[in-house]
Amino acid sequence: MEYLYYPGCSLEGAARQYDESLRAVFQALGVGLRPLEDWNCCGATIYMSVDETTSLAVSARNLALAGRDGQRDLIAPCSACYTVLLKTNRYLTESPELRQKVDALLAKAGLSYRLNVTVRHPLDVLVNDVGIERIAAAASRRLDGLRVAPYYGCQIVRPERGFDHSEFPETMDRLFRALGAEPVYYPVKTRCCGGMLMTTFRDVALDLVRELLSCAVENGAECIVTTCPMCQVNLELYQDQVNQAFKTSYRVPVLFFTQLLGLALGCEEKSLGLQRNLIPFQLGVATA
Amino acid sequence: MIRQSHRLPGALPPRERELRETFLKQVELVPGGDRLSRCLQCGTCTGSCPVSYAMDLSPRMMIALFRAGMIEEILHSRSIWICASCYMCTTRCPQQIKITDLLYALKRVAMEKKLYPDRFPVYLLSNSFVRLLYRYGRNHELLLLLRFQLRRDPLQLLRMLPLGWAMYRRGRLALWPKRIHGVSAIRQMIDAAKTLELPREAAPLEFVPGAIGYRAVGQLPEKAV
Numbered sequence: 001m002e003y004l005y006y007p008g009c010s011l012e013g014a015a016r017q018y019d020e021s022l023r024a025v026f027q028a029l030g031v032g033l034r035p036l037e038d039w040n041c042c043g044a045t046i047y048m049s050v051d052e053t054t055s056l057a058v059s060a061r062n063l064a065l066a067g068r069d070g071q072r073d074l075i076a077p078c079s080a081c082y083t084v085l086l087k088t089n090r091y092l093t094e095s096p097e098l099r100q101k102v103d104a105l106l107a108k109a110g111l112s113y114r115l116n117v118t119v120r121h122p123l124d125v126l127v128n129d130v131g132i133e134r135i136a137a138a139a140s141r142r143l144d145g146l147r148v149a150p151y152y153g154c155q156i157v158r159p160e161r162g163f164d165h166s167e168f169p170e171t172m173d174r175l176f177r178a179l180g181a182e183p184v185y186y187p188v189k190t191r192c193c194g195g196m197l198m199t200t201f202r203d204v205a206l207d208l209v210r211e212l213l214s215c216a217v218e219n220g221a222e223c224i225v226t227t228c229p230m231c232q233v234n235l236e237l238y239q240d241q242v243n244q245a246f247k248t249s250y251r252v253p254v255l256f257f258t259q260l261l262g263l264a265l266g267c268e269e270k271s272l273g274l275q276r277n278l279i280p281f282q283l284g285v286a287t288a
Numbered sequence: 289m290i291r292q293s294h295r296l297p298g299a300l301p302p303r304e305r306e307l308r309e310t311f312l313k314q315v316e317l318v319p320g321g322d323r324l325s326r327c328l329q330c331g332t333c334t335g336s337c338p339v340s341y342a343m344d345l346s347p348r349m350m351i352a353l354f355r356a357g358m359i360e361e362i363l364h365s366r367s368i369w370i371c372a373s374c375y376m377c378t379t380r381c382p383q384q385i386k387i388t389d390l391l392y393a394l395k396r397v398a399m400e401k402k403l404y405p406d407r408f409p410v411y412l413l414s415n416s417f418v419r420l421l422y423r424y425g426r427n428h429e430l431l432l433l434l435r436f437q438l439r440r441d442p443l444q445l446l447r448m449l450p451l452g453w454a455m456y457r458r459g460r461l462a463l464w465p466k467r468i469h470g471v472s473a474i475r476q477m478i479d480a481a482k483t484l485e486l487p488r489e490a491a492p493l494e495f496v497p498g499a500i501g502y503r504a505v506g507q508l509p510e511k512a513v
Contacts, residue, residue: 009427013462014455038469040425045373046417049395049410052317054481058421058474094319101484108480109473154374159388166379192338192374199436200409201370204342237451276458 002032003125004066006085008078008229009041014237015078015229017273021258022077022122024271028262029130029138036066036074042084045196056098057105059088064106064113071116075125077258079155079228080195085119086160121156123227123257124163127171136178140266143181143283148260149221150176150183151212151235153228154192166190172225172257179264184219188212193234203245209234210242213250223253223281225260232256236278253281300357307359307397314393318386321393326383327351333377333387343367347377347387350394363403368394369410412439422478425468430461 003026011019026033039062047055063085066074076082092099093115106112126135150172157166164171167190173183193212194205212235216224226232236254243249255277262272263283274281300308315321327348334346345353345365353361362368368391377387398404404411416435420427430452437445455461468474 010429012426012466013429014460016460040468040470040474041421041427043421044417044427046414047421048373048392050399050414050418051481052314052392052396053484054478057477057481061470061474061477091319095317098317098319101481104484105477105480108476109470111473154376158375159378159386167376190376192372192376194339195372195374196413197339197370197372199413199433201342204339204370205372208338237455276460278454278458 001129002034003120004072004074005033005035006039006042006062006066006074006076006081007035008039008076008081010078010229010233014233015256017259017276018077018229018232018256020271020273021256021262021267024267025126025258025262025265026122028265028267029126029135031125031130033075036062039065042076042081044080044084048084053098053101053105055084056088056091057102059084060092060102060106060113061109061111063088063117063119064109064111067114067117068111071118073118073120073125075120075122077122077227078230079121079153080230082119082121083155083158083160086162089115089117089119090160121163121227123156123171123175126261127175128163132175132178135175135261135265139179139264141264141283143176143179143260143264146176146181146283147184147220147222148176148181149186149216149219149224150189150257151186151216151224151226151231152190153226153231154190156227157190172227175257176225176260179261181260184216184221186215186219186221188215193228193231195230195234198234198238202241205234206238206242206245209238210246210248213239213242213252214248216252217250221252223255223260225255225257227257239279251279253277253279255281304357304360307363307401308357310397310400311359311393314396315390318389318393320384320386321390323383323385324351324354324390327355327385328383330382332380332382333385336376336380337371338374338376339370339372343370347391351385362394363398363401368398369404369408407440409436409440412436420465422475423467423471424465425471425474426466428462428465430463431465 007019043055043058066072076085092102152169157164157169176183192208194208197205224235232254239250259272259274329348331348334340334348337347340346345367350362371391373388375388381387413436416432420431
């Protein structure tokens with residue numbers, strides 16, 4: 001079993017530990033991961049608001065590269081990339097007019113896309129292809145009693161009918177429960193973290209982040225586990241600013257789900273990039 | 289806030305006509321965009337939106353204003369820029385209206401017609417982003433923030449230094465951008481896209497006697513739904 005891997009821009013920067021831990025987890029499970037060569041930025045949410053056709057073409061270049069040698073599953077860990085690539089696939093399927101335009105643009109780059117790439121999120125692949133049983137069997141360390149807030153963010157479950165419910169997904173809950181952890185009640189699990197609003201309208205974003213933090217803390221979570229680079233940065237890097245703005249004193253570690261999963265699989269902490277997290281997390285040490 | 293309309297139904301001022309036309313063109317390219325006409329005004333979108341409290345026009349009001357032929361109000365609102373595109377409204381809409389995608393369409397119209405204030409953060413950010421993508425083929429977080437803040441408010445950079453340092457120390461701040469091999473192909477695609485607008489018939493915007501709501505002031509392309 002081998003998957004093509006589209007890291008996306010943030011996994012080369014602020015979310016480096018997501019890239020590291022993802023590779024470590026796949027290696028520990030013996031699942032092949034081959035990086036897509038010469039991938040480009042997916043266009044994120046930003047390009048969509050500037051020009052639709054260009055944004056679709058830019059994103060479709062990656063799909064065309066991925067599908068060059070036939071049908072492939074492409075793993076996109078960043079929620080924005082995942083949504084944008086999925087959306088590109090759907091738009092090109094549903095609108096012949098857009099397809100025609102995008103094809104013409106891809107031809108300029110010497111490419112063509114045959115709609116033969118399936119965009120997957122690593123959480124989906126791990127739980128639904130590899131399987132929770134196989135992961136639990138490979139785990140060398142139990143996460144016993146660890147109270148985690150499973151935070152999915154918005155874009156891996158919306159707007160496309162993805163691999164889980166769009167408001168109350170359970171995939172990550174099931175995964176970590178099987179490893180001994182206790183997912184806490186977290187009704188805001190798919191609520192928005194504000195995304196780029198942290199840069200453009202900070203007061204609004206800080207308020208959203210405060211809500212996510214307070215819900216986790218009030219329900220007794222020792223850490224928040226996320227699937228998205230943007231969520232991770234907003235929740236972790238801006239925690240101090242939330243504390244300043246709302247006179248709170250949160251200090252909740254925010255991990256990528258692959259980091260916690262890697263710990264259970266017995267990976268080295270360093271290979272999971274745990275030293276890169278701003279708020280340190282250690283298994284077996286209650287921090288809340 | 290909302291300008292009082294003293295117009296007769298169907299009598300679209302030239303400006304409104306122009307903006308509406310641009311918008312309808314954008315909507316036509318959104319698969320399922322024509323579902324806009326099915327809005328029940330139930331307010332589920334507004335109630336589901338995590339940021340509607342910070343908007344000057346709620347999503348439901350935007351659709352109502354569009355129907356009333358007051359698209360200029362929507363384009364001048366702060367709301368279209370506050371949407372963080374979490375798609376909750378789209379998921380919950382009982383009529384499956386693609387609200388988030390329609391907001392993208394509105395943003396594109398506003399960008400095209402430059403309907404935003406000076407040094408507007410959303411414009412500066414997306415402009416910086418688009419340029420980086422053109423130059424390197426990828427985004428680069430540090431350059432994006434630098435470009436954005438230098439144009440927005442350079443003093444803010446000082447405030448951000450501690451955050452940047454914290455990230456840098458942990459190896460989470462890439463200093464140098466990577467240029468992909470296929471960057472020239474990307475540039476060709478982006479350049480070509482500018483000239484690619486397919487010729488199309490302008491949507492009829494005349495007053496339709498006997499019609500109500502948005503139909504009275506302009507048709508949405510009617511597709512099989």
